[in-house]
Amino acid sequence: MLSREVIISVTFGYLILLFAIAWYTERKGSPLKKWANHPWVYALSLAVYCTAWTFYGSVGRAAENGLDFLAIYVGPCLVAPLWWLVMRKIIRISKAMNISSIADFISSRYGKSANLGALVTIFCLFGILPYISIQIKGISNSLDIMQLTETPLAAGSFSVFSDSGFYLALGLALFTIFFGTRAIEATARHEGLVIAVVFESIVKLFAFLAIGIFVSFFLFDGLTDIFAQAKVADLSHLFVLSGENGVSDWFWMGLLSMMAVMFLPRQFQMGIIENTSEKHLDTAMWLFPLYLVLINVFVLPIALSGLMIFQNQPVLADTFVLAIPLKFGQEGLAVLGYLGGFAAATSMIIVSTISLSTMVSNNLLMPILVANGNFSKRFQSNLPGILIWGRRLTILAIILLSYFYFRILDTGSSLVSTGLISFVAIAQLSPSIIGGIFWKKASKSGATVGLILGMGIWGFTLILPTFASIGLVPKEILTDGLFGYSWLRPNSLFGMEGMSIVSHALFFSLFANILCFVAISFFAKQSSKELNQAVLFVDIFKYDQKLDTNIFWKGQAQFSALQSLLNTFLGEEKSTKSLSDFKLNYGKPFQNEGMADPEFVSFAQRILSGVIGVASARILVASVVKEEEISMDEVLNILKETQGIKSLNLELKSKTKALKKASEKLSEVNKALKLNDMLKDEFISTVTHEMKTPITSIRAFSEILQDENLNEDEKRRFLQIIIDETGRMTRLIDQVLDLERFDSGRQTLNWEKTDLKNLILESAESMEKVFLEKSLDFQIDCRFEKLYLLVDQDRIKQVLLNLLSNASKFAKSSVQLIAVEEDQMLSIAVADDGVGIPEEDLPYLFEKFFQAKNQTQKKPIGTGLGLAISKKIMEYHSGTIDVSTEPGKTVFQICIPLQQEALTPHPLRS
Amino acid sequence: MNKILLVDDEPNILLSLDFLFKKEGYQVLIARDGEEAMALIRDEIPDLIILDIMMPKVDGYEVCAFVKENYLKTKVVFLSAKSKEKDLQKGLALGADKYLTKPFSTKEIVAEVKKLLN
Structure with a gap:
C-alpha cells in the first residue's frame, strides 16, 4: 500500500527531475544541448504524439473494441514515408518565413491574414482544450488509483486528494512558462524543453514495456498463453478484425491520424518549429513508426489480461496498466507505470500549451494590439513585455481552464473519444495547409469558408451531443434533429447511418471543408499579397535562398523606424546581429540611413514575424512605413x-x-x-x-x-x-x-510558236558544209512531222549548232542527229564516234571554261563557253541537257517538255 | 642560216610569225602542239624556239625544260598571253632566254630574236 505522501513526493520529484534536465540542457556548454540536434532526439520528440491516451486509453479501447485502437497508429506509420514531400516543404517554408505556429503558417500562406490566423487559433483552442483537460484528468485518475487500491475507481469520482492534481497542474504551468517562454522569439529553439520531452518519451515507452513484459511473461506464460486463455474466456472478438463496417472505420481513423500526426499543434511545434535540420526527417521516417509499434505491442495483451483478471469487477479498462501491478503487489512497477502515464500526459500538456500560447499571443493578442494605432504607438516599448507575459498568462490560463473544464464539465467520456474529437477538429486545418503548399490558386476566402464550415460541422456532430448528454442542450436534438428536422440529427446527417460517430463527423466535416475550399478557391480572385505568398509557398524550393528579393512590396520606410522596431522586439544585441547577417547576405552596399529598400523592409518583417507572428509583423511594419498597394499586374x-x-x-x-x-x-x-x-x-x-x-x-x-x-x-x-x-x-x-x-537572270528570250522539225533541219543544213569539209558522214533522223512548241528559236538553234559543231570537232568519221517524241518530251540527240570524254571531266563539262581546271592545257577547240550557255538556254526552256560517253560514242541529248502550258516559262517571258 | 622553231596552236599567229622571220632570212619550222615541237627539236635542233605555253597535249613549260636539258645552245623565247609577273618568273626560272607577252610588237620580237642569235 502506497501512502499518499509517497505518491505525491514521487510525482513532484519527477517534476523536479524534468526541471533539472531542462535546466541542465540549457546551461552553456552542456553536452545535452548538442544532443538536442541529434536526429534521434528529433524522432523521439515526435513521440509526444503518444499521450495518456496511448498509455491508458489504448488499453481501454482495446478492452472494448479490440484491434481498432491501432488505427490511430497505422495512419502515422503509413504517412511517414510521405514526410519527405510534405513535412520537408513545410519545414523549409516555416524556416524561411520565420513561422512560429500552425496558425501563423496558415495566416502567412493566405496573404498574411490576421483574421485567418485568429480563426485558426480559436479553433485550435476549442479543439485542444478538452484534449489537454483529459490529460489532466488522466493524471488525476492515476493518482487516485495509486492511493485507493482497495477500491479501484470508476471515472468521475474524485476524492479530497484531487487537489494534488491542481497543484500538479500549477507545477506543469510553471515548468512550461519557465522553459517555453524564455526567449521572445516564438521560433527560437527550446533545447531544454525538447530534451525533457524526449526524456518523457523514453520514460513512457520504458514503463509501458515493463508492465507489458510483467503481464505477459510473469502473470501469464507469454503472449500465446494470453491469447489462448482469452479465446477460452470468449474474448476472441477483440483480436479478430471485425466486418465491413470495421474496415471503413479503419480507413477513416487512419486518415484522421495521418492528418493529426502532422498538424496537431504539438506535433507542428516539435516537428516543424523545433526541427533543426531537414535531414532529421530521414531518421524520423523510420524511428517514429518503430516507436509507435513498440509502445503498442503490449496493448492487447494487457487489455485481455485485465479483462480476465478483473472479470465482473468494476475496474475501468483505462486503468488496467496500473491496476494489474497493484493487484499483484508490484508497487514499484505500479509507480513506474504511473510515472510513464504522467510523462505521457505532461509532455503533451507542455508542448500543446506552448504552441497554443504562441498562437494566442501572436495571432490573437498581437494583431489586436498592433492594429490599434494609438495603443501600439503609446505602448510600443512595452509590447515585448506584453507579448511575453501574454504568453505566460496564456499558458497558465490554458492549464487552469483545462483543469476546471474536466472538474466542472467532465462528461465521463473516455480518453480516446475526447482525443478523437480533437483530432477531427485539427483535421479541418489540413485542406488549407496541404492545398496551400501545393496549389497556388488556393485562396484565403476558400480556406476561411472551408475552415468555418468544417468546424461548424465538427461542433454540431461531436460537441453538441456531448452538451446534450450533460443537459446543456435538449436531448431531443439527438433523436429528432435540429429544429425537428430528422436529416439534421448530429449523429446521422442526411440519414447517414452505420458509421462510427467519429468517422461520420470526419466524413461530413472534411467533405464540406474540402468542397468549399476547392470550389471557392477556383472562382475567387486572389489579392496581390495572397498571390505573392501563394507562389512563395508552393515554389519555396526555388525562392528560399533569396526570399527578400522575391517579396513584392512597394512603399517607403525610414530605415531608423524599422531599426527601432527591431531593437524594441529583439533587443539591441540581437537586432544588431541580425542586421549584420542581413548585410552579409545582401550582396550590395547597404545604406544605414534614409529610406530603407524593399529587401530590408521584407527582412525586418520576417524577423519580426518570428517574434510576434506573421500577420502582426505585417501590421506593425505597415504602421511605420508608407505602403502602397502593389497592383496585381505588378505582382504578375x-x-x-x-x-x-x-x-x-x-x-x-x-x-x-x-x-x-x-x-x-x-x-x-x-x-x-x-x-x-x-x-x-x-x-x-x-x-x-x-x-x-x-x-x-x-x-x-x-x-x-x-x-x-x-x-x-x-x-x-x-x-x-x-x-x-x-x-x-x-x-x-x-x-x-x-x-x-x-547567270544573273537578266536574259530575255524571244518566245515564239516554232516548228521544231523545221528548226532542226535548218540547223543541220547550216552545218552540212562543215561536215563536208571534214569529210564526216552526217545523218539526220527526225521521227516526227510538224511539231510546234513555244521556244526561242534562235537560242535552240544556238544549242543545236553548238552540239553539232562540237561533234564535228571530235568525230572520227560520222555524226548522227536523232530527234524523237517520247515521255512527253522532245528529245534531240547528237552523237559522234570520237574518243569520248574522260570521266573526270564530266562533272565540269557544262561549266564555263571548264578546261581552266588544267590551266596549262589549252582546251582543244572552241571558246569553252558553248556548253555552259547551252545548259542555261535549256534551263530557261524548262528542259535539260545531258551527256553520255564511251570510247567511240559520245551522245549529247537535249530535252524540251511538250506540255509547256503546264509550265510557266522559266523566269522570263517574251 | 639560223633555224627558228615556232610553236603555237593558233594558226594565224603562226602565220604572222612565219611571215616575219622568213622575211628576215631565217629558216622557219612550225609545230602546232608540244608533242610535235619536241619531235622537231630532236630532228632539227633549232637555234631558237618561239614557244607558246598553253597548248594541247604537252605544254610549253615541258618543252622548255626538255630543251634546256638536252640542247644547251638552243635559245627559248616564251610567247604567251599569260602576262602575270609570276608566269614570267616561272618561264625564266625554267631557263627561257626571253619572255614576251601576247599581243606582241612585230618589231620587238624580231629585234629580240636577232639579239639572241648574235
Whole structure:
C-alpha cells in the first residue's frame, strides 16, 4: 500500500527531475544541448504524439473494441514515408518565413491574414482544450488509483486528494512558462524543453514495456498463453478484425491520424518549429513508426489480461496498466507505470500549451494590439513585455481552464473519444495547409469558408451531443434533429447511418471543408499579397535562398523606424546581429540611413514575424512605413520576371545555338563566296586570255600591213585574217555577255510558236558544209512531222549548232542527229564516234571554261563557253541537257517538255 | 642560216610569225602542239624556239625544260598571253632566254630574236 505522501513526493520529484534536465540542457556548454540536434532526439520528440491516451486509453479501447485502437497508429506509420514531400516543404517554408505556429503558417500562406490566423487559433483552442483537460484528468485518475487500491475507481469520482492534481497542474504551468517562454522569439529553439520531452518519451515507452513484459511473461506464460486463455474466456472478438463496417472505420481513423500526426499543434511545434535540420526527417521516417509499434505491442495483451483478471469487477479498462501491478503487489512497477502515464500526459500538456500560447499571443493578442494605432504607438516599448507575459498568462490560463473544464464539465467520456474529437477538429486545418503548399490558386476566402464550415460541422456532430448528454442542450436534438428536422440529427446527417460517430463527423466535416475550399478557391480572385505568398509557398524550393528579393512590396520606410522596431522586439544585441547577417547576405552596399529598400523592409518583417507572428509583423511594419498597394499586374510582372529568368536562360541558350548555327552558315556562305570569287577571277583571267589570242593576230597582221610592202594578194589575205579574228573576238564577247545575262537572270528570250522539225533541219543544213569539209558522214533522223512548241528559236538553234559543231570537232568519221517524241518530251540527240570524254571531266563539262581546271592545257577547240550557255538556254526552256560517253560514242541529248502550258516559262517571258 | 622553231596552236599567229622571220632570212619550222615541237627539236635542233605555253597535249613549260636539258645552245623565247609577273618568273626560272607577252610588237620580237642569235 502506497501512502499518499509517497505518491505525491514521487510525482513532484519527477517534476523536479524534468526541471533539472531542462535546466541542465540549457546551461552553456552542456553536452545535452548538442544532443538536442541529434536526429534521434528529433524522432523521439515526435513521440509526444503518444499521450495518456496511448498509455491508458489504448488499453481501454482495446478492452472494448479490440484491434481498432491501432488505427490511430497505422495512419502515422503509413504517412511517414510521405514526410519527405510534405513535412520537408513545410519545414523549409516555416524556416524561411520565420513561422512560429500552425496558425501563423496558415495566416502567412493566405496573404498574411490576421483574421485567418485568429480563426485558426480559436479553433485550435476549442479543439485542444478538452484534449489537454483529459490529460489532466488522466493524471488525476492515476493518482487516485495509486492511493485507493482497495477500491479501484470508476471515472468521475474524485476524492479530497484531487487537489494534488491542481497543484500538479500549477507545477506543469510553471515548468512550461519557465522553459517555453524564455526567449521572445516564438521560433527560437527550446533545447531544454525538447530534451525533457524526449526524456518523457523514453520514460513512457520504458514503463509501458515493463508492465507489458510483467503481464505477459510473469502473470501469464507469454503472449500465446494470453491469447489462448482469452479465446477460452470468449474474448476472441477483440483480436479478430471485425466486418465491413470495421474496415471503413479503419480507413477513416487512419486518415484522421495521418492528418493529426502532422498538424496537431504539438506535433507542428516539435516537428516543424523545433526541427533543426531537414535531414532529421530521414531518421524520423523510420524511428517514429518503430516507436509507435513498440509502445503498442503490449496493448492487447494487457487489455485481455485485465479483462480476465478483473472479470465482473468494476475496474475501468483505462486503468488496467496500473491496476494489474497493484493487484499483484508490484508497487514499484505500479509507480513506474504511473510515472510513464504522467510523462505521457505532461509532455503533451507542455508542448500543446506552448504552441497554443504562441498562437494566442501572436495571432490573437498581437494583431489586436498592433492594429490599434494609438495603443501600439503609446505602448510600443512595452509590447515585448506584453507579448511575453501574454504568453505566460496564456499558458497558465490554458492549464487552469483545462483543469476546471474536466472538474466542472467532465462528461465521463473516455480518453480516446475526447482525443478523437480533437483530432477531427485539427483535421479541418489540413485542406488549407496541404492545398496551400501545393496549389497556388488556393485562396484565403476558400480556406476561411472551408475552415468555418468544417468546424461548424465538427461542433454540431461531436460537441453538441456531448452538451446534450450533460443537459446543456435538449436531448431531443439527438433523436429528432435540429429544429425537428430528422436529416439534421448530429449523429446521422442526411440519414447517414452505420458509421462510427467519429468517422461520420470526419466524413461530413472534411467533405464540406474540402468542397468549399476547392470550389471557392477556383472562382475567387486572389489579392496581390495572397498571390505573392501563394507562389512563395508552393515554389519555396526555388525562392528560399533569396526570399527578400522575391517579396513584392512597394512603399517607403525610414530605415531608423524599422531599426527601432527591431531593437524594441529583439533587443539591441540581437537586432544588431541580425542586421549584420542581413548585410552579409545582401550582396550590395547597404545604406544605414534614409529610406530603407524593399529587401530590408521584407527582412525586418520576417524577423519580426518570428517574434510576434506573421500577420502582426505585417501590421506593425505597415504602421511605420508608407505602403502602397502593389497592383496585381505588378505582382504578375515581377513573377514573370523572376520565373522568366529560367526561360530567359533557356532562350539565351537557344539564341547562342542559333547564333552559332548562323555563324557556321555564314562561314559556309563565305566559303562559297570565296570560291565564287575565285571562280570569277579565274573566269576573268580566262576570258582575257581568250581575248588576247585574236588580238595578237590582229595586231601582228596590222603591223605587218603597216611596215611591209606587200603585194595585193598578201594584203587581201592578211586583211581577211584581221577581219576573221575580229569576228572571233566579237563572238567571244557576245558569249561572255550572254552567259553573264543568263547567270544573273537578266536574259530575255524571244518566245515564239516554232516548228521544231523545221528548226532542226535548218540547223543541220547550216552545218552540212562543215561536215563536208571534214569529210564526216552526217545523218539526220527526225521521227516526227510538224511539231510546234513555244521556244526561242534562235537560242535552240544556238544549242543545236553548238552540239553539232562540237561533234564535228571530235568525230572520227560520222555524226548522227536523232530527234524523237517520247515521255512527253522532245528529245534531240547528237552523237559522234570520237574518243569520248574522260570521266573526270564530266562533272565540269557544262561549266564555263571548264578546261581552266588544267590551266596549262589549252582546251582543244572552241571558246569553252558553248556548253555552259547551252545548259542555261535549256534551263530557261524548262528542259535539260545531258551527256553520255564511251570510247567511240559520245551522245549529247537535249530535252524540251511538250506540255509547256503546264509550265510557266522559266523566269522570263517574251 | 639560223633555224627558228615556232610553236603555237593558233594558226594565224603562226602565220604572222612565219611571215616575219622568213622575211628576215631565217629558216622557219612550225609545230602546232608540244608533242610535235619536241619531235622537231630532236630532228632539227633549232637555234631558237618561239614557244607558246598553253597548248594541247604537252605544254610549253615541258618543252622548255626538255630543251634546256638536252640542247644547251638552243635559245627559248616564251610567247604567251599569260602576262602575270609570276608566269614570267616561272618561264625564266625554267631557263627561257626571253619572255614576251601576247599581243606582241612585230618589231620587238624580231629585234629580240636577232639579239639572241648574235
